[in-house]
Amino acid sequence: MLQLDKRLDDWTAVRRDFPCTDARVFLNTGTLGPVATPVMDRYLAAMRQWNAAGPGASDVYVGWRNRVETARAKLAAALGCRAESLSFFANVTDAINVALVGLRLPAGARIITTDEEHGALVGPLTQLALSGARIDVVPFGAGGPDLVARLADAMDQAPTTLLALSHMSCETGAVFDARALADEAHRRGVLVMLDGAQAAGQMPMALDAWGVDLYPFNGHKWMGAPTGSAGLYIAPAAAERVALTYVGDGVGWSTGYPAAWTETRPTDGRRFEYGTRNWPCWVAWGDVVDYRAALPGDPHERQRQLAHTLRQALAAMPGVVVRSPDPVGGIVTIEVDGFSGEALYQALLARGVVGRRVRRPHLDGIRLSVAYFNNLEDLESAQAALAQLQALR
Numbered sequence: 001m002l003q004l005d006k007r008l009d010d011w012t013a014v015r016r017d018f019p020c021t022d023a024r025v026f027l028n029t030g031t032l033g034p035v036a037t038p039v040m041d042r043y044l045a046a047m048r049q050w051n052a053a054g055p056g057a058s059d060v061y062v063g064w065r066n067r068v069e070t071a072r073a074k075l076a077a078a079l080g081c082r083a084e085s086l087s088f089f090a091n092v093t094d095a096i097n098v099a100l101v102g103l104r105l106p107a108g109a110r111i112i113t114t115d116e117e118h119g120a121l122v123g124p125l126t127q128l129a130l131s132g133a134r135i136d137v138v139p140f141g142a143g144g145p146d147l148v149a150r151l152a153d154a155m156d157q158a159p160t161t162l163l164a165l166s167h168m169s170c171e172t173g174a175v176f177d178a179r180a181l182a183d184e185a186h187r188r189g190v191l192v193m194l195d196g197a198q199a200a201g202q203m204p205m206a207l208d209a210w211g212v213d214l215y216p217f218n219g220h221k222w223m224g225a226p227t228g229s230a231g232l233y234i235a236p237a238a239a240e241r242v243a244l245t246y247v248g249d250g251v252g253w254s255t256g257y258p259a260a261w262t263e264t265r266p267t268d269g270r271r272f273e274y275g276t277r278n279w280p281c282w283v284a285w286g287d288v289v290d291y292r293a294a295l296p297g298d299p300h301e302r303q304r305q306l307a308h309t310l311r312q313a314l315a316a317m318p319g320v321v322v323r324s325p326d327p328v329g330g331i332v333t334i335e336v337d338g339f340s341g342e343a344l345y346q347a348l349l350a351r352g353v354v355g356r357r358v359r360r361p362h363l364d365g366i367r368l369s370v371a372y373f374n375n376l377e378d379l380e381s382a383q384a385a386l387a388q389l390q391a392l393r
């Protein structure tokens with residue numbers, strides 16, 4: 001367990017754990033989030049220890065492999081599920097592929113998705129379409145009950161096998177009630193996979209209670225875990241529906257060489273993990289859970305309040321159109337009259353503000369991601385940079 005000291009009694013001290021806040025106004029946790037220095041120090045010390053011992057020293061690497069189980073249990077508690085329901089991956093795209101391919105969807109299966117999906121989902125869905133799946137797209141819009149209703153209508157139009165969409169739009173931060181959607185889908189015998197890459201770390205998680213079947217998610221964005229941290233949740237009821245696609249030397253099966261195959265953990269998430277991995281990275285994810293639990297307040301609530309404040313301030317600026325609903329998490333997306341998203345991104349970057357461009361047929365702007373380590377001065381700097389840009393026009 002991390003030793004936390006008295007420095008963590010206010011958010012100003014917390015901010016000092018994030019050196020990326022020194023040089024620039026960092027508003028891009030939605031792409032990759034920084035790791036708090038105490039967690040990073042411990043992670044790097046582990047890597048040095050491993051290296052110094054000789055990476056092939058089994059007392060070292062097996063020890064780290066075993067420590068992953070402690071991290072899995074901590075993460076499961078934070079996400080509201082059982083440890084056996086979680087598998088670790090290096091990125092959420094891997095988790096999405098393993099889930100979608102493992103479902104072994106029947107030929108011609110209909111999948112419903114939205115118009116604001118990341119390439120991590122669009123790519124695998126496109127591959128499924130090339131082998132005969134039918135992909136129908138509904139607008140994500142402002143999320144909420146309207147999106148749940150749109151998806152319910154779409155399910156009623158033709159037999160459907162799967163809903164596969166983001167829980168939170170990476171473009172606007174719009175979100176919806178996962179439980180309500182799972183209920184609508186299950187009433188119709190449809191499976192639900194939500195890409196939680198953005199939601200995890202932006203809002204409280206309750207995976208078992210939500211009832212979704214599959215929930216791939218990221219550690220290396222809003223949760224603040226090292227780059228290379230992602231997971232897949234499979235609900236207990238869906239555990240046997242996902243077949244193995246990639247296999248190797250792992251912990252979930254045994255074989256009578258060369259052809260007899262026995263799955264020793266048929267419903268356990270660890271069956272998807274194999275080969276040599278960066279175990280200390282996932283152990284560090286467990287440290288992140290401890291770090292966040294010791295923060296002076298609720299990180300979700302702090303970033304929501306900061307993002308709400310930013311949204312109000314930007315909405316009051318002439319020529320700025322806010323494209324995010326009032327935030328549940330930390331994302332505020334805007335368009336600015338006379339600027340493409342690319343131009344906005346470049347101009348803000350030149351003024352020391354790091355955001356991320358958003359370009360869709362219906363959206364051409366910039367996404368600002370506000371994390372709990374950001375502060376009001378960051379928001380004022382972003383606002384001032386935008387005001388400068390407008391004055392130059």
Ligand SMILES: Cc1ncc(COP(=O)(O)O)c(C=O)c1O
Nearest residue numbers: 091092093118120166170197198
């Ligand atoms: C909604 C969503 N899904 C998937 C990804 C891809 O994440 P990874 O690089 O971990 O595969 C992102 C990254 O921005 C995302 O926003």
